[in-house]
Amino acid sequence: MPTFQSKRFIPTSASGTLPARYRASLQRHPFLLFGLPFIATMVAGSFFLTPATALRYEKHDRKVRQMTKDEELGIGKDRRRVDMREEYYKLAAKDLDDWEQKRVKRLPGEHDGIL
Template sequence: MGGPFASKSFNATRANSIAAKYRRLLQKRPFLLFGLPFLTTIVGGSFMLTPATALRYERHDKKNQRMSQDEALGIGKNRRKVDMKEEFYRLQAKDIDNWEQKRVKRLKGEIDGILE
């Protein structure tokens, strides 16, 4: 006749069930029963997630501020310290008027720019 599931009906099809009443009221007032709860959830979630997001970024900033100035400049333990005055005098002592131009060896097949 109706098969093995004919005697079991879905609760939403019953006239007095909560789901059927909700569907009828939803057709009369869709914004009140669907739109308003949806917008409330979105706005409320935004207010709830704002402090959590701020906390996340504050922790990230604190972690990055712990780096020393040397680490920020990329100077490690095994590199020499740079003193600007020392570098200035070292470069000033070099003879920059006497220098020789050296060509870089080119790879095979690469154009070297020499006109023959």
């Protein structure tokens, strides 16, 4: 049985094309033609994506920020400002010793707690 030739078949028309020349030189210099461009792309991508990542985190920080006292109390531009002393004196003026306990009416079918 005849053996196959060890030489690869290269058609004469394809040997002059750019992909064929690149493939042949890639076998001789793999790092220079594949590894170095790959690493350069990764490093350049890191530098180009850094501002995009910073924008992402800045947008997140704008949404989640520390609230001021007025925002905690729910006071906007249309609401009056709350003065703690004024509120204290309003509560102090009320008679808190004279009160009567009243039961809340329950919804139909809800357990009222009476045994």
